[in-house]
Amino acid sequence: MRLLQKHLCTIAVSVALISGAHAAPLVEPTLHIKPAASGTGRVALTLDACGGKTDTRILSALVDNKIPATIFVTGIWLKRNAEAVAIMRAHPDLFELENHGGRHVPAVDTPRKIYGISSAGSPEAVLAEVESGAAALATTGEPAPKWFRGATAEYSPSAIAMIRKLGFKIAGFSINGDGGSLLGAKETARRIAAAKDGDVIISHINQPTHAAGEGVVQGLLALKDKGMTFVRLDDADGTGDHGTTE
Known part of the structure; x- marks a missing residue:
């Protein structure tokens, strides 16, 4: 009996390894906005609010510098940050809140881990993540979200197709400003300040103890001093690859 169980376990492991080896590679979509018709250029700032504070x-x-931004919020973050949500809603000219999922689960429909985070793992779980994120936003009184960004910003191609069928555009980016909020202030500021006309910046607004947050502020102010204009995703034509916007 034990030999049979061992044999079955070996088969199961082998099947899992074969399946993983043949799983479709994940994609990390890019996104650019239409460059400015004149002036020094414009960029779109997107900030993820994954969880925490x-x-x-x-x-x-x-708020102080009147810099607009698209904030991708999870259901988890919304529950914990009512005061910040109120500030954002009090400045509708600056902030638009978009869908980052219900539980911050990567939109990948096969079981795997991305940066140590377990994926949704099935088509049904991907749909649940997207739809629960939209439902959480509905409770704030915000307009229905038009954009979705999954946890880790990596997707299986089949998940992209499912999300698009739900009517969401998928928000990639062209500049990773803070490296998942793990970079230091100096490097974060350097990356953001280097943004060019048409770039979409991703950073995080949910890690108040990380040095990267200081760098986000420094980089944005450097862009403002250069005369760069900031726009929200809904206020600009965005074009993404991998079928994320078309």
């Missing part, structure tokens, strides 16, 4: 250094800088 709110980096008030970033939020205050955006």
